[in-house]
Amino acid sequence: MKVKGKARAHANIALIKYWGKRNDELILPMNSSLSLTLDCFYTETEVNFNDEIEKDYFYLNDNIQDEAATKKISDFLDLFRNSAGVKSSAVVKSTNYVPTAAGLASSASGFAALAAAANVASGLNLDSKELSIYARQGSGSATRSIYGGFVEWRKGISEKDSHAIPIDDAKWDIGMVVVIVNAKEKLISSREGMKLTMETSPFYTSWVESAEEDLKQIKIAINKRDFEQIGLIAERNSLKMHATMLGANPPLSYWQPDSVTVMKIVRELREEGILCYFTMDAGPNVKILCKLSESHIIRERLRQIFESKQIIVTGPGPGVTIL
Numbered sequence: 172m173k174v175k176g177k178a179r180a181h182a183n184i185a186l187i188k189y190w191g192k193r194n195d196e197l198i199l200p201m202n203s204s205l206s207l208t209l210d211c212f213y214t215e216t217e218v219n220f221n222d223e224i225e226k227d228y229f230y231l232n233d234n235i236q237d238e239a240a241t242k243k244i245s246d247f248l249d250l251f252r253n254s255a256g257v258k259s260s261a262v263v264k265s266t267n268y269v270p271t272a273a274g275l276a277s278s279a280s281g282f283a284a285l286a287a288a289a290n291v292a293s294g295l296n297l298d299s300k301e302l303s304i305y306a307r308q309g310s311g312s313a314t315r316s317i318y319g320g321f322v323e324w325r326k327g328i329s330e331k332d333s334h335a336i337p338i339d340d341a342k343w344d345i346g347m348v349v350v351i352v353n354a355k356e357k358l359i360s361s362r363e364g365m366k367l368t369m370e371t372s373p374f375y376t377s378w379v380e381s382a383e384e385d386l387k388q389i390k391i392a393i394n395k396r397d398f399e400q401i402g403l404i405a406e407r408n409s410l411k412m413h414a415t416m417l418g419a420n421p422p423l424s425y426w427q428p429d430s431v432t433v434m435k436i437v438r439e440l441r442e443e444g445i446l447c448y449f450t451m452d453a454g455p456n457v458k459i460l461c462k463l464s465e466s467h468i469i470r471e472r473l474r475q476i477f478e479s480k481q482i483i484v485t486g487p488g489p490g491v492t493i494l
């Protein structure tokens with residue numbers, strides 16, 4: 172049995188959002204979702220099972236992590252240890268390659284890289300579909316980071332069929348401009364935010380129904396390579412998720428004034444004929460879906476208001492890679 176494994180996984184941005192779980196422990200989502208894996212943001216993780224140590228150690232960006240952070244990793248590694256019959260503790264070393272102050276340190280790339288590394292180190296040798304089922308149990312969005320390009324996370328009926336499938340490698344003229352409005356850590360985590368929304372927002376049932384319909388439509392648009400429809404559906408879906416959060420009690424909003432400024436710029440650019448569309452997640456930063464060939468025009472316009480380091484352009488990224 173190989174005791175060491177190392178892997179890289181890229182972050183993804185949902186175009187059809189996941190926001191709410193029907194099972195908290197197994198991380199089964201209320202609705203299916205769809206994302207684009209990104210090239211510029213990724214995590215590399217090494218898992219080393221070692222008979223001579225008594226407990227797990229977790230280093231993130233070369234810094235040893237506290238008990239709470241390490242426990243999350245240990246619990247996740249237990250899934251692999253239990254399935255593979257591995258009894259050893261592990262040293263886990265993880266590095267986030269996210270441009271400084273991007274505020275995008277992602278649990279998606281983190282748990283996908285950890286899953287892929289643990290898969291090798293434990294000798295389980297799961298295939299990609301099974302790997303996405305394991306990654307899901309670390310963090311929902313990690314399910315989708317197993318694959319590159321456009322990826323669907325099918326909500327499934329049971330824990331065994333809630334997994335990702337690749338939809339299209341997105342190797343066409345597609346990119347994202349990420350605008351870092353604020354790099355500080357969010358005050359309300361996605362996990363808490365989605366729970367609050369599900370439990371208290373009167374709009375929640377409509378959100379789930381509408382997300383499933385958006386998913387159907389965006390898959391048709393991806394199949395036709397209809398970039399305008401992909402963008403319009405994604406933008407509407409993001410706004411609906413945020414509207415549903417506003418209906419929570421207490422109301423939840425991740426927006427900041429600069430987020431709205433970016434949305435206004437996107438709409439203006441569109442009026443000028445540049446096909447670009449915004450999407451936002453559980454934080455104030457705005458991601459603009461665009462044609463990579465037109466990203467320089469968007470960057471230039473944003474530069475009138477934002478600093479260069481606040482604007483990151485990325486293309487579509489690949490799935491997990493074993494290193």
Ligand code: 2P0
Pocket residue numbers: 184185187188189190198204278279309310311312313361362451452453
């Ligand atoms: C998504 N988000 O689909 C949605 C849109 C944020 C907004 O998945 O609780 O870190 O670990 O499953 O995956 C962020 O939530 O949450 C997320 P858990 P996760 O990308």
